[in-house]
Amino acid sequence: MHMPVISRPQEPALFARAPALERHRVAPGGLTVVALEPGDRLEVIDLEGCQSAQLLAFDGQGREALAALGLNGSAGARFIAERIAEDSRESLHTRLGLARRNIDCSRLPDAALLWDGETPAGFGRDFAATGEVLVIVAAPGGPSPVDSQQRASELRLMIHRANPRNVLAPPLPAPLGEVVDEFTINPGCARDYLVKAGQYIQVLDVAGRQCSDFVAFDRRGLDRGRQLDLDPTVTRTLNGNAYPGPGLFSKFFDRDMQPMLEVVRDTVGRHDTFALACTARYYESQGFFGHANCSDNISRVLAPHGVEGRRGWPAINFFFNTGIDAHQQLTLDEPWSRPGDYVLLRAMTDLVCASSSCPDDIDPANGWQPTDIHIRVYSEKERFSIAMANRKTPDADPVLTRESGFHENTSALTRHFVDYRGWWAATHYDGYGTTEEYFGCRERVAVMDLTPLRKFEVLGPDAEALLNYCLTRDVRKLAVGQVVYSAMCYEHGGMLDDGTLLRLGPDSFRWICGEDYAGDWLREQAQKLGMKVWIKSASEQIHNLSVQGPLSRELLKQMIWTPGTQPKLEELGWFRFLVGRLDDYNGCPLMVSRTGYTGELGYEIWCHPQDAQKVWSRLWQLGEPLGLVPLGLHALDMLRIEAGLIFAGYEFCDQTDPFEAGIGFCVPLKSKDVDFIGREALLRRNAHPQRKLVGLELAGNETAAHGDCVHDGRAQVGVITSATRSPVLGKNIALCRLDIGYCEPGTRIQIGKLDGQQKRIDATVVPLSFYDPEKTRVRS
Numbered sequence: 001m002h003m004p005v006i007s008r009p010q011e012p013a014l015f016a017r018a019p020a021l022e023r024h025r026v027a028p029g030g031l032t033v034v035a036l037e038p039g040d041r042l043e044v045i046d047l048e049g050c051q052s053a054q055l056l057a058f059d060g061q062g063r064e065a066l067a068a069l070g071l072n073g074s075a076g077a078r079f080i081a082e083r084i085a086e087d088s089r090e091s092l093h094t095r096l097g098l099a100r101r102n103i104d105c106s107r108l109p110d111a112a113l114l115w116d117g118e119t120p121a122g123f124g125r126d127f128a129a130t131g132e133v134l135v136i137v138a139a140p141g142g143p144s145p146v147d148s149q150q151r152a153s154e155l156r157l158m159i160h161r162a163n164p165r166n167v168l169a170p171p172l173p174a175p176l177g178e179v180v181d182e183f184t185i186n187p188g189c190a191r192d193y194l195v196k197a198g199q200y201i202q203v204l205d206v207a208g209r210q211c212s213d214f215v216a217f218d219r220r221g222l223d224r225g226r227q228l229d230l231d232p233t234v235t236r237t238l239n240g241n242a243y244p245g246p247g248l249f250s251k252f253f254d255r256d257m258q259p260m261l262e263v264v265r266d267t268v269g270r271h272d273t274f275a276l277a278c279t280a281r282y283y284e285s286q287g288f289f290g291h292a293n294c295s296d297n298i299s300r301v302l303a304p305h306g307v308e309g310r311r312g313w314p315a316i317n318f319f320f321n322t323g324i325d326a327h328q329q330l331t332l333d334e335p336w337s338r339p340g341d342y343v344l345l346r347a348m349t350d351l352v353c354a355s356s357s358c359p360d361d362i363d364p365a366n367g368w369q370p371t372d373i374h375i376r377v378y379s380e381k382e383r384f385s386i387a388m389a390n391r392k393t394p395d396a397d398p399v400l401t402r403e404s405g406f407h408e409n410t411s412a413l414t415r416h417f418v419d420y421r422g423w424w425a426a427t428h429y430d431g432y433g434t435t436e437e438y439f440g441c442r443e444r445v446a447v448m449d450l451t452p453l454r455k456f457e458v459l460g461p462d463a464e465a466l467l468n469y470c471l472t473r474d475v476r477k478l479a480v481g482q483v484v485y486s487a488m489c490y491e492h493g494g495m496l497d498d499g500t501l502l503r504l505g506p507d508s509f510r511w512i513c514g515e516d517y518a519g520d521w522l523r524e525q526a527q528k529l530g531m532k533v534w535i536k537s538a539s540e541q542i543h544n545l546s547v548q549g550p551l552s553r554e555l556l557k558q559m560i561w562t563p564g565t566q567p568k569l570e571e572l573g574w575f576r577f578l579v580g581r582l583d584d585y586n587g588c589p590l591m592v593s594r595t596g597y598t599g600e601l602g603y604e605i606w607c608h609p610q611d612a613q614k615v616w617s618r619l620w621q622l623g624e625p626l627g628l629v630p631l632g633l634h635a636l637d638m639l640r641i642e643a644g645l646i647f648a649g650y651e652f653c654d655q656t657d658p659f660e661a662g663i664g665f666c667v668p669l670k671s672k673d674v675d676f677i678g679r680e681a682l683l684r685r686n687a688h689p690q691r692k693l694v695g696l697e698l699a700g701n702e703t704a705a706h707g708d709c710v711h712d713g714r715a716q717v718g719v720i721t722s723a724t725r726s727p728v729l730g731k732n733i734a735l736c737r738l739d740i741g742y743c744e745p746g747t748r749i750q751i752g753k754l755d756g757q758q759k760r761i762d763a764t765v766v767p768l769s770f771y772d773p774e775k776t777r778v779r780s
Contacts, residue, residue: 012395020164025397026053028152028540030090031083031138033097036129039162042069044114044137048153048523049121049534050459054111056080056136062102064109069127069135074113079140081108097174101134111138121523121534144541145589146606147579149457149508151538169207169372173340176202177382185212187370188359190297192305194219195347198380200264203318203355204342206374209335209367211358213277213294213315215302216252216260219350222305231255232274232314248273248343252316260351265344267389267398270336272317278360279312286362294356305352318343320358320365334364341398344384390422392516404451405543405612413630420633421514423452428632435727438638440629441598442728445549447619448631450604455538456519458509462531467501467509470525472658472682474672478503481567483575483593486666487658488518493681494654495661496521498646500595502577510538514648525677543609547619548602548639550777551626556603558622559583560592572603574779588614597636599643599771601780638724641735644695644769650706651693651721651735657685660737662693662768692743693721695770698732698751699762709752710736711760717742720751726770733770734763 026032028051036042044053054077059065066072084094084105095105114125141152175182180199184206185191190213195201203212221228230252238257239249248271252261277298283291299309319337322330357373360366378384389398401419404410411417414429426449428434440446458467468475473486480503488496499513511518522535547556553570560569562580569592572578577593588611596602607615620628637647644662646652652661659667659682667682698704703725710718718738726733734751742749745765753759767773 012393019170020161022157022159022161022170023395023397024157024159026137026139026155026157028139028154028537029083029141031080031094031136032157033094033134033136034157034159036133036135036159037161037163038129038131040129041160041162042127042129042135043124043158043160044127045122045124045156045158046115046119046153047121047156048519048536049119049123050117050150050536051119051153051155052117052140053114053155054079054138054140055114056108056111057133058101058103059134060101060132062104065131065133066112068129068131068133070130071112071127073110075110077111077113080111080136080138083138084108098134103134111136121527143608143610146542146591146608147504147589149459149504149510149536149538151457151536151541153536170339172204172206172374175376176200176344176378176384178379179376180379181375181377183375185355185357185373185375187357187366187372188292188297190294190301190354190356191375192301192352192354193375193377195351195353195377196380197347197349199347200378200380200382200384201261201345201347201353202342202376202378203345204340204374204376205268205319205335205337206339207371208337208339208341209319209369210337210371210373211320211335211360211365212318212373213298213313213356213358214318215277215298215313215315215354217302217305217307217352218254218258218260219352221254222307222352225306227307228254228256228258230260230274230314230316235274247271248316251348259348261345261347263343264346264384265342265387265389265400267341267400268319268335268337268343269388270319270321271343272320272322274314275317275320275322275330276312277315277317277356278358278365281311283362288362291362292359294358297356298354301354302352307352332363332365334367338398341389388419390516393520404449405607405609406449406451406545406616408613409616410449410630414632416632418633421452421454422516425449425452426630426632428634429630432629434632434634434638437629437631437635438727440627441549441600441631441635441639443550444627444629445547445551445555445623446629446631446635447623448546448548448636449543450546451543452514453539453544454513454516454518455542456511456513456522457536457538458511458522458533459507459536460531460533461507462526462529462533463507463509466522466526466529466531466533467511468674469529469676470522471501472667472672472676472678473501474668474674475501475509480505481576481578483577483595485575485663487661487663488513488521489658489678489682490654491678491681493657493678493685495652495656495658496654497648498652498661498663498666500593502593541608542606543612544604544606545615545619546596546598546602546604546631548596548598548600548631550601550780552600552602555619555623555626555628556592556605559618560590561585561587569603582611582614582618590615596778597645598639599645599769599775600639600777602778637722638726641722641724641733642726642728642771644735644767644773646693646735647722651737656737657682659686659689660691660693662735689740691718691737692740693768694736694738694743695766695768696720696734696736696749696751696763697766697770698734699764701732702753702761703732704734704751704761704763709756710738710763711750711752711756712742714757716752716756717749729770735768738765
């Protein structure tokens with residue numbers, strides 16, 4: 001007899017699968033407030049190591065209650081009191097919240113020091129609550145100079161509830177601001193509500209994986225007898241989309257092409273825009289007659305406003321996970337949303353809105369278990385940052401899109417930003433434009449905010465051994481003050497990331513890359529090997545500018561001061577770095593590396609975000625006479641393609657090895673005589689190559705695009721990874737991953753457009769670097 005097969009997929013951080021467990025994040029240098037009930041167990045974990053922790057607890061009368069967790073105050077543990085007393089919006093919000101719990105923030109006691117800063121990664125302590133207490137946990141830390149490697153890092157709180165709720169609903173997250181109206185919508189129900197122009201609507205998925213259909217009407221139009229609702233065709237057309245797809249438009253319009261709503265925040269990133277809300281006919285077609293449905297519910301709640309009912313409502317289907325497959329068919333699966341995920345919208349006119357909590361329990365649309373949707377309406381006086389959310393791992397807390405220390409300066413020059421790996425980055429600048437920015441870099445000097453790069457400090461006696469095992473380069477050959485470019489691979493030889501490694505000391509390094517998960521990966525390998533090494537995240541405290549172009553040295557030598565123990569800026573060699581200060585001995589600390597991503601002479605400046613304004617202002621003061629221009633992502637893409645430089649998600653992914661990605665030079669299989677991750681796979685792949693990255697020159701004036709197929713006759717033999725029109729070469733060029741049999745320079749192939757067969761562009765294989773292949777400019 002065989003037992004039944006049971007589905008037990010891994011679903012990290014989903015409340016419905018572990019209702020007794022809560023996760024909370026304590027930000028570096030920040031604090032988090034949680035409430036415990038008798039019998040609850042609190043686990044405080046130092047994720048990265050070398051991070052101290054402090055804790056305060058209060059009872060229902062606002063009295064210090066550390067004893068309820070078996071703790072005592074530690075003399076001098078004042079970080080929590082000092083942080084709460086700061087003059088910031090976050091501190092004010094915390095003080096107001098604590099005051100509502102009868103806690104006097106002006107007389108906070110000493111906290112309990114849970115441990116000092118000499119802890120290994122993953123170290124933690126458990127506490128059992130003997131009474132009802134409000135707990136504040138802090139990760140002490142402050143600003144750290146750019147050349148220092150001891151930084152505050154985050155803590156993880158795990159709460160194991162003794163009495164989890166019977167319903168599958170975690171507690172609601174705290175409001176984002178002043179609430180004008182709020183209500184909960186139970187599964188199978190809908191609710192109408194009024195929103196004034198300028199007010200904000202938060203649609204919140206309480207327990208995760210629950211869809212909510214949303215429609216809105218122009219309130220003044222209804223008063224005039226006109227039913228002007230969100231129009232899917234107008235919206236997608238004005239946003240430049242061929243058909244509705246997963247995600248949200250930045251603005252939503254009515255049929256008169258007037259804006260109705262704009263999206264301010266989205267912590268999920270996966271929604272269906274303007275499929276129909278579920279209908280009676282859908283359930284009837286599946287054999288479920290009389291099933292509750294969102295369309296009928298929406299018609300019912302809108303009827304008092306004079307809105308004519310519809311059997312199927314075109315709606316914004318928040319959290320509904322649909323996609324378009326290769327055959328143009330609509331597919332659906334369980335939502336991506338987690339407990340507390342939300343979308344925040346701003347009304348651009350007075351609206352009558354209706355929201356539902358979808359009753360669909362016959363397919364994966366609501367994770368097979370419909371739950372609540374919560375709506376909050378915020379005052380028009382509030383100001384919220386525009387953001388999306390990213391998670392570096394499936395069970396990590398969402399982090400909203402961040403602004404670098406230079407954002408105040410770049411946002412004064414442009415409104416054109418994209419979310420680039422969780423940070424706002426400019427695509428191009430008003431008054432300049434992509435072409436002028438490009439030529440400014442090729443002919444003079446350009447500056448770009450590259451803060452989105454991830455930075456990790458790797459410290460300890462086993463730091464060199466760990467990096468030598470995790471990177472393809474031979475790290476043992478790296479001198480103090482030197483930089484090396486390397487790949488980081490998985491065991492099967494596919495690339496996790498690429499980046500640059502700086503050696504700051506015999507046992508201290510800084511890994512700079514694009515992938516947030518790289519820090520966790522290094523930590524996992526160190527733990528497997530039992531190494532004495534710490535990997536500390538430094539991205540929040542090191543922000544950076546790239547200064548590129550033939551006049552970059554002339555500009556920077558005027559503003560970078562170095563002590564006698566460091567090279568002068570004009571003496572700095574290629575792939576070397578220095579530690580100096582801005583202008584003179586008393587200036588703010590800086591690091592400068594002679595690195596870049598443009599194929600030109602160039603440098604990168606690294607500083608603490610609190611010094612970003614000084615660095616930017618000085619750079620422009622000295623740079624304007626030299627013709628300095630700002631550089632956006634669009635121009636950077638043209639520059640790096642011309643130089644044959646690769647980009648994650650285009651030239652490589654975890655199915656691409658460094659040889660296929662065009663960076664085989666950073667895998668010294670012959671000279672590196674020690675093992676490293678992926679070595680055996682890379683030896684095998686190198687001996688039997690299947691594909692290679694090459695350059696293509698296109699005939700004529702039509703351009704290629706990422707993903708275009710490359711053909712020899714009818715057969716596809718490659719794919720375009722990146723392409724651009726090169727202003728300096730006067731040609732259309734592309735990078736292409738091509739079958740190894742076609743990679744000889746001079747080989748003729750064709751790029752397929754339309755369906756790949758009905759239109760072809762002739763192209764010729766050329767070496768990978770189109771511009772200055774000998775690197776004479778970058779080495780000058």
